[in-house]
Amino acid sequence: MLVTTDYTEKKTVLLATVIKKNQPKVLAEISELNSLAKTLGAIVIKEFLQKIKEKTPKTLIGKGKMEELKSFILVNNIKLVICNDNLSPSQLKNLEKTLTSEVVDRTKVILDIFSKRAKTSYAKAQIKLAQYKYALSKLPKLWTHLEKQRGGIGFRGPGESEIETDRRNLRKSIKKLNTKMKLIDKQMNTQRKHRNNRIRISLVGYTNVGKSTIMNLLSKAKVATVENNLFSTVDTTVRKIQIKTQRFLLSDTVGFINNLPTQLIDSFKSTLSEIQASDLLIHVIDITKNSVRKDIKYVENILLEIGIKTNLIIKVFNKIDICRELNTKQSIIKTKYQEDIPNILFLSALQKTSIKLLKQKIYALTKRIPR
Ligand SMILES: Nc1nc2c(ncn2[C@@H]2O[C@H](COP(=O)(O)OP(=O)(O)OP(=O)(O)O)[C@@H](O)[C@H]2O)c(=O)[nH]1
Ligand SMILES: [Mg+2]
The missing domain is CATH 3.40.50.11060 (GTPase HflX, N-terminal domain)
Incomplete structure (x- = not known):
């Protein structure tokens, strides 16, 4: 255990x-x-x-x-x-x-x-898998087949044969969980094929930048949990939305953080494949942070790692309502992303500013996608 x-x-x-x-x-x-x-x-x-x-x-x-x-x-x-x-x-x-x-x-x-936050059995299984892999890398800590949990200070460490038993048990559990996940993945892929007539959009970005707030605004419902905490969202939520005549599937998913554990990225491959299969990405950025540029780069690197297929990306610089030196920051960003300016938006999801503009951009960028 x-x-x-x-x-x-x-x-x-x-x-x-x-x-x-x-x-x-x-x-x-x-x-x-x-x-x-x-x-x-x-x-x-x-x-x-x-x-x-x-x-x-x-x-x-x-x-x-x-x-x-x-x-x-x-x-x-x-x-x-x-x-x-x-x-x-x-x-x-x-x-x-x-x-x-x-x-x-x-x-x-x-x-x-992640383990505390996960709600769906799918997310729970993904996290358990990551935890097992992590425990395997930390043996003899964090995992034990013994009745009495190890730990406590000054305990006598387990013997080699006990560690070997733990290693074997852990590997077995990982294998079992992998098989279970593959089955769910198959079902999810089939479901995805059935939703093929809608254009797919994913909200992506660093954790706590306002993805779920934007999800709720665009879907006009309180579907996603919004909290001033890191990793409020761990499960993926998908909602149908419509802008003018165009119908979309909008998904809100787990945020990223520096040094995201590799075990997590591995286990979340299928969650991240929702992003990979998207026609359009809304990359949400917290403009108030000092690390704006680094956060963008970090998220972009992860997107590359996931192997995203689309080059349609809207960069949304959120939280302008509480951004000090907003004008200076805006002009630095505009200079940096000159070629991308049509796909950049500054807004406040909290105060609901420029949401209409965001919808217009989504519509304009996707109207030529054949369905
Ligand atoms: N001031 C201000 N706060 C905002 C804005 N948008 C979101 N927030 C706040 O930022 C915090 C995080 O918002 P979420 O929507 O949960 O962010 P998220 O990106 O989904 O976060 P995770 O799911 O944890 O990765 C919440 O306290 C929001 O109320 C904004 O435009 N201005
Ligand atoms: Mg969220």
Whole structure:
């Protein structure tokens, strides 16, 4: 069985290593990690940023920082350390042993949020698959066939033969789940073929940018959950909409985040194939963020990875109602995307501005698609 982590009301510290040139990236990631931890109910007491030349293979951080962290943990009664870096099994083991606290990494946190959020049995199965693959990469942690769950501080590790049994069991579970998913995929593909007479649109973008808010506006219904949280949407919602005479299928799906765990991307292949098969993509961007350009690039890279077939993409810069220095930002964006200007839109989904314009653009871009 999977060993679960309880985050609720746990006094927590965040730990991230910084190698000189990647400081801005890590700063953005740790602030995201903070939101992720809070989403799970953890109480974040402090963020530790450790500047290093290179990662220490066995313990991630060096002796000095480890001591500092250890005494902070003892004095403040910290129960959980969330590490921004993905940890090897031996780093995980050694950090827990030295810090006498539970340690999890960024990937685990993201997987746990997904697992909490998933509603449909399909999404649940996708996440379970990702969790199994992740557990396999972290043996002997996170998975046990033993009656009594492993864990706790200072427990005696399992023997080689026990780890081998766990490995075998995990592989079996992965195989079983893969077979189950393939069957569902087949059914979904058949369903997709039946919906062939409608033009397909997908909302894509970084997490928490306003995709579901736009989904609700375009479909004139409260179909999608809107929350000021990362990963409010994990399940895919598809809605029929009509603009003038044209009929569409609009889908809202999971958002992206930097360092999205590869196990998740793998398991979500079929969800992402909804995006791949779309005739038009609405790429939603939060204009208020400092990392606008990086977020766009990151999403574009994932879209390439998914293998999208369309080149019809509308970039929607959302949240202009709360954007400081809006004019400056708009002109920078316009300069950067000069050739793409007809397919760029600035709006506020919250205040419902320019939604009509968005509909016009959708209609204009898709009216020549043969049905
Ligand atoms: N100020 C402002 N807030 C907005 C706007 N659009 C969305 N929001 C808020 O941004 C937060 C995230 O919105 P969602 O629609 O849930 O975003 P999402 O992209 O679907 O997020 P995930 O499903 O978590 O990836 C919510 O608190 C929304 O109310 C906007 O135009 N202006
Ligand atoms: Mg959403």
